[in-house]
Amino acid sequence: MEKIMIAKLWEIFLMVLVFTGSAQAAADGNMSRGGMRRLAGAPVAPVPITLLTSAVGIGAVCMDGTPPAFHMDPGSGEGKNRWIVHLEGGSWCESLGSCLYRKASRLGSSDLMNKELMYFGGILSSSPAENPDFFSWNRVMIRYCDGASFAGEGYDAGTGLFFRGQRIWNAVMQHLLSIGMSSADQVLLTGSSAGALAVVLHCDQFGAFFAGRDTTVKCLADAGFFLDAVNVAGGRTLRSYFGGVVATHGVAQNLPTSCTDHLNATSCFFPQNIIGGIDTPIFVLNAAYDTWQIRESLAPDGADPSGAWRACKSNRLACNELQMNILQAFRNQMVVTVLRVVSRSRSNGYFINSCFTHGQTENPATWNAYDSPAIQNKTIWKSVGDWYFGRAEVRAIDCAYPCDYTCYHDMEDQLI
Incomplete structure (x- = not known):
C-alpha cells in the first residue's frame, strides 16, 4: 500500500510539473511507472x-473504425537517417465481449487517445544522458x-468491430517509408509486451522493407517472450487465451509461414515457436520472473480458487x-527456451535478468539510471547498444x- 501511495503522489507531482511547463529532473532516482517518464x-x-x-x-482502422495513430520525434544530426519504430503494448482481447469493452478505451479507439501528452523515455528518449545510442534518431511510437x-x-458485422491490426501495420509502415524511412541507413523495430509480440510477428516483414539496400535492420522484443506454460492447476491458461485472440481476430492468415507450415495457429502466436x-x-529482453506471466499465466485467479497465490x-x-x-521452475523454463530458440542464429542476442518486473526499455529507471539492472556489470541500454x-x-x-541485487522489482499491476 505504501508503494502504491508513493507512486500516486509522484504521479500528481509529475502532472503539476507538466502543466506548469516546468518539468525538470529531480534526481537520477526518478523513475517511470505506468507510462510516466523520468x-x-x-x-x-x-x-x-x-x-x-x-x-x-x-480499412486500416482501430476497433471502432477510427484512424490509426502514431507519435514521432524527428531525428537530428547524425540521427536524421536512422529510425526507431516502437510498437505500443496493451494486452489483447480474446472474445467479442472483451473486444467491445476494449473498443470503448484508448486501446480500441484513437478518439480516446490523449492527443498531446506522450512523453518519450528510455529507449525513445531524446536525452543523450538517458539514451546515449539512440537519442538523436527518428523515434516513432505506433x-x-x-x-x-x-x-x-x-470484421464482425453484428458488433461493428474492426479487426484490422495487419492493415494498420502495413499502412503506418508505408507512411513512414514514404516520409524518409525507406532511405535509412540504420533501423530498429522495438516493442514492449504485446508490442514485443508484434515485433516477433513482424520482424521479417520489417526487414523486407529494406531488401536490397545497405541498411542495418534489427528487432528488439522487450517483455514479449510469452511462454506456453502450464499453470499451477495443470492447465494452460495463456494457450486458451491466445487461442481466443487468434480465432476472434482472424490472425492465422498473417502468422509467419515458417511456423504455420508445421504448427497450428495458436502455437504460432507464441514467440518460442x-x-x-x-x-x-532479433534481441530478446525479458525478466526471468515476468510479473505479468506470473499473474496471468502461471498463477491466474482461475487456477487459484482458494487465493493461495494472491x-x-x-x-x-x-x-x-x-x-x-x-x-x-518457471524461470528455468524461460532460460532453457530462450537458449534453445534465440541462440539458433549468431546474429541474435538476449538479456534475461532475474527481476520481478514486466517491460524495461521504456522505463528510464531500468533502461539507464545509476542503479539500473545489470548482468555482470553491463546495463540494459549498454547491452542493447x-x-x-x-x-x-x-x-x-x-x-x-x-x-541479483541490481534488480528493479515491481510486482504491482502493469499495463502490457
Missing part, C-alpha cells in the same frame, strides 16, 4: 499525436488499438517455499533470484 536535464516536450486519416480508405498485436484481419524461423537479427503474486517476499520452487552496433556479442543470462 525527466532528465531540460524540460521534456510532449510528442504530439498524428492521426493517419488516409489509412481509413483502405499506438496500439487493434487488440491482436497488429496481426488481425476481419516463431523466433527460430526469423531471418532478421499474496505471492503481489509480493515475492510473501511466497512460501513451494511457491518459490514453482517460480524457480553493443548488440545493435556490433560492439560485442550479448548473450546474458542472470543467476537465479535472489542473487
Whole structure:
C-alpha cells in the first residue's frame, strides 16, 4: 500500500510539473511507472499525436473504425537517417465481449487517445544522458488499438468491430517509408509486451522493407517472450487465451509461414515457436520472473480458487517455499527456451535478468539510471547498444533470484 501511495503522489507531482511547463529532473532516482517518464536535464516536450486519416480508405482502422495513430520525434544530426519504430503494448482481447469493452478505451479507439501528452523515455528518449545510442534518431511510437498485436484481419458485422491490426501495420509502415524511412541507413523495430509480440510477428516483414539496400535492420522484443506454460492447476491458461485472440481476430492468415507450415495457429502466436524461423537479427529482453506471466499465466485467479497465490503474486517476499520452487521452475523454463530458440542464429542476442518486473526499455529507471539492472556489470541500454552496433556479442543470462541485487522489482499491476 505504501508503494502504491508513493507512486500516486509522484504521479500528481509529475502532472503539476507538466502543466506548469516546468518539468525538470529531480534526481537520477526518478523513475517511470505506468507510462510516466523520468525527466532528465531540460524540460521534456510532449510528442504530439498524428492521426493517419488516409489509412481509413483502405480499412486500416482501430476497433471502432477510427484512424490509426502514431507519435514521432524527428531525428537530428547524425540521427536524421536512422529510425526507431516502437510498437505500443496493451494486452489483447480474446472474445467479442472483451473486444467491445476494449473498443470503448484508448486501446480500441484513437478518439480516446490523449492527443498531446506522450512523453518519450528510455529507449525513445531524446536525452543523450538517458539514451546515449539512440537519442538523436527518428523515434516513432505506433499506438496500439487493434487488440491482436497488429496481426488481425476481419470484421464482425453484428458488433461493428474492426479487426484490422495487419492493415494498420502495413499502412503506418508505408507512411513512414514514404516520409524518409525507406532511405535509412540504420533501423530498429522495438516493442514492449504485446508490442514485443508484434515485433516477433513482424520482424521479417520489417526487414523486407529494406531488401536490397545497405541498411542495418534489427528487432528488439522487450517483455514479449510469452511462454506456453502450464499453470499451477495443470492447465494452460495463456494457450486458451491466445487461442481466443487468434480465432476472434482472424490472425492465422498473417502468422509467419515458417511456423504455420508445421504448427497450428495458436502455437504460432507464441514467440518460442516463431523466433527460430526469423531471418532478421532479433534481441530478446525479458525478466526471468515476468510479473505479468506470473499473474496471468502461471498463477491466474482461475487456477487459484482458494487465493493461495494472491499474496505471492503481489509480493515475492510473501511466497512460501513451494511457491518459490514453482517460480524457480518457471524461470528455468524461460532460460532453457530462450537458449534453445534465440541462440539458433549468431546474429541474435538476449538479456534475461532475474527481476520481478514486466517491460524495461521504456522505463528510464531500468533502461539507464545509476542503479539500473545489470548482468555482470553491463546495463540494459549498454547491452542493447553493443548488440545493435556490433560492439560485442550479448548473450546474458542472470543467476537465479535472489542473487541479483541490481534488480528493479515491481510486482504491482502493469499495463502490457
